[in-house]
Amino acid sequence: MTLRLTNTLTRRVEEFRPLEPGKVSIYCCGVTVYDLCHLGHARSYIAWDVLRRYLIWSGYAVTFVQNYTDIDDKILNRAAEEGSSMEAVSERNIDAFVADMARLNILPADRMPRATRSLDAIRALIGELEAKGAAYSADGDVYFAVMKHAGYGKLSGRDLEQQQDNAAGRVATEEEARKQHPFDFALWKGTKPGEPSFPSPWGAGRPGWHIECSAMVREELGNTIDIHLGGADLVFPHHENEIAQSEAATGQELARYWLHNGMVNVGGQKMSKSLGNFTTIRALLDSGVSPMTLRLFTLQAHYRKPLDFTAEALEAAATGWKGLNAALSLVASASATATATPPAQLSPELAATRARFAAAMDDDLNTSAALAVLFELAKPLRSLANRLERGDTAAAAEATSPALAAQGQLLLELAGVLGLQPETFDAAQASESGPNDAEIEAQIAARQAAKATRNFAEADAIRAALQAQGIELIDKPGGLTEWLRS
RNA sequence: GGCGGCAUGGCCAAGUGGUAAGGCAGAGGAUUGCAAAUCCUUUACCCCCAGUUCGAAUCUGGGUGCCGCCUCCA
Incomplete structure (x- = not known):
């Protein structure tokens, strides 16, 4: 082709x-x-x-x-x-x-x-x-x-x-x-x-x-x-x-x-300057929309077609990117620590997947279809990333599989063709406003104490208060609580 | 008035003759103190009418609706 x-x-x-x-x-x-x-x-x-x-x-x-x-x-x-x-x-x-x-x-x-x-x-x-x-x-x-x-x-x-x-x-x-x-x-x-x-x-x-x-x-x-x-x-x-x-x-x-x-x-x-109905790139990015979300949003449609900008569609892209990013980030961190080395040659399945991506792109840059290939590649990696977080020992073994490493590398490569790269949260930028890390950790500790005494009303109140400040809590098995700024 | 383009599920969106990709949302399940997050499963006869064909979202004709351009514009 x-x-x-x-x-x-x-x-x-x-x-x-x-x-x-x-x-x-x-x-x-x-x-x-x-x-x-x-x-x-x-x-x-x-x-x-x-x-x-x-x-x-x-x-x-x-x-x-x-x-x-x-x-x-x-x-x-x-x-x-x-x-x-x-x-x-x-x-x-x-x-x-x-x-x-x-x-x-x-x-x-x-x-x-x-x-x-x-x-x-x-x-x-x-x-x-x-x-x-x-x-x-x-x-x-x-x-x-x-x-x-x-x-x-x-x-x-x-x-x-x-x-x-x-x-x-x-x-x-x-x-x-x-x-x-x-x-x-x-x-x-x-x-x-x-x-x-x-x-x-x-x-x-x-x-x-x-x-x-x-x-x-x-x-x-x-x-x-x-x-x-x-x-x-x-x-x-x-x-x-x-x-x-x-x-x-x-x-x-x-x-x-x-x-x-x-x-x-x-x-x-x-959208045009003369109609005054525009949103600047920096205004959108500064409002917390990630650059990769914007990229995904635009690439979901064919480049020649009009693209309707709505908050709903953008939010859908943000959620979609979150999933893709989870897989990409796993691959990026795995490559950094080199837990598994992908085989020198692609398996027939992965070669076929790569060919489908190329065929989509060859077809007048059908990025929408190309993205479908990316989501497909990302799926098992997302799943693995999540199980690793839960401390699944079987998952840890899978993570060292060369076959999966190869799939990850292919995902990273093809995402790169679309300019999509793993995105990590910029803590330094976000902590300029809102509570600092120590304050958040203190609140989480207080919530843990409340939960220990089954005072769930208090625990939920702390969670809601943090939520209002843009801090999302993620309870993990074993009583651990992670957090991130959303 | 002229030129060009578009119309697919709740939303976005692929698919140009062989029986509807993908994302988001929704529903059910797992998990959870409850959530969130995550994972699994699941949801469409393609604007209307007529025609061509064994077979059409996909081709032809007609209709309807919408958008862009006709010296600011990505």
């Missing part, structure tokens, strides 16, 4: 064949750094992280480039609001982006170009387009002429004649007057008072959004790349325009495969 991916360009599921055997070049549209990232971004970048990890696991050498759009109206507006500068807003949000992605265990891109550092490439590209007659300047702006480019609309399947001009009602009329065609878009915007600007042959100004990506793709990866990634909301106009610009300039295909992820919805509506 080979990897098959849904290509927006052809609207079909196609076998993936890289330009160069064994190598994959990927460009992923990054964020405009005017604010913190929300769950929509998390979903998108988790999906692409999984694609990347799977390609690497499959043996490809992957070059992954993701940009930052660090000059844009929204960044300037934000800077004006807070009385700072474009650079300050951008830097702060780039730092936040890096931190958020790291928490979600998303591999950093190999290179992360920024629009403001790619101006030479941008100006060069605009110059080429102008020389070829694909662009024209008007009052300090430079526009791309969509009617001059045959094939405009091929990605989004649009016929310009049938589109409602300005259907969203967001176009500034003064800009409209300078365009030859309503769908022409700015490559270069003439400077405005009080805004940062950069010199160019067309006068001082700044680049348009679409040209940034075309220029950065070419500068970082060349004229034609294997895979171009982005959210479904970027298909039109952003990616359509990117294709038009790049292909008009080079005469070569920009990207062979275009992949788009579905939106995260809230109450049936797309």
Whole structure:
């Protein structure tokens, strides 16, 4: 089996064949750094992280480039609001982006170009387009002429004649007057008072959004790349325009495969900054939702489908992750202490399981089916982990079984392909608020004393009080009580 | 108005012709002072209508509902 991916360009599921055997070049549209990232971004970048990890696991050498759009109206507006500068807003949000992605265990891109550092490439590209007659300047702006480019609309399947001009009602009329065609878009915007600007042959100004990506793709990866990634909301106009610009300039295909992820919805509506219905990644993680829970939550659905964000679904993912994590943690700790060495070769059963995982992933990244394989592998390990905790001697013997060790190692490996890794509770972070360990232990001792005298009312009251502070008690056989912050 | 997509059990969600994965919740059981946690067992004819077929959630036609995009957007 080979990897098959849904290509927006052809609207079909196609076998993936890289330009160069064994190598994959990927460009992923990054964020405009005017604010913190929300769950929509998390979903998108988790999906692409999984694609990347799977390609690497499959043996490809992957070059992954993701940009930052660090000059844009929204960044300037934000800077004006807070009385700072474009650079300050951008830097702060780039730092936040890096931190958020790291928490979600998303591999950093190999290179992360920024629009403001790619101006030479941008100006060069605009110059080429102008020389070829694909662009024209008007009052300090430079526009791309969509009617001059045959094939405009091929990605989004649009016929310009049938589109409602300005259907969203967001176009500034003064800009409209300078365009030859309503769908022409700015490559270069003439400077405005009080805004940062950069010199160019067309006068001082700044680049348009679409040209940034075309220029950065070419500068970082060349004229034609294997895979171009982005959210479904970027298909039109952003990616359509990117294709038009790049292909008009080079005469070569920009990207062979275009992949788009579905939106995260809230109450049936797309989560977006402009609608204000968003939850930021850090707000969610800081509220106690674990990064792996969020990963599991997004990977349970297919990447192309819309994903409805609800508290209930997230809670289900959290419980699901708890079980998977129990198995993974057991394997991780067992590997650390090396109680059993897995056989060098996989058993036929495990090899088949591994093949089913790969088949699921090959099928347009069917992570939902791949997760089912993980849960299946985890089941006996979860069971073992629990029996070990209960002091089951038979379980201790089983734990040293090479066959089980092999199963554990396979689980760890496949979970890693999905970016899922064992998660341990961060006691240091949580103890910043609430009772400290000694206080908790004292309460537990008091409860033990109450139980010893069969004063269950008192014992339950202590348990409830701790529960209210987020401390969960787990009674073990033999009168032992463990606790954890939940 | 145009383009694209979706509709599977209480919730989330796989499954593209051969008799419904998985997760969560629920139910029963084990365990427990009672719980929690954990373990075991268990729960669906797939939006509607018509058609193709020996056989359809899966293909065709029609209908209904919902979502995304049509120059802010992952």
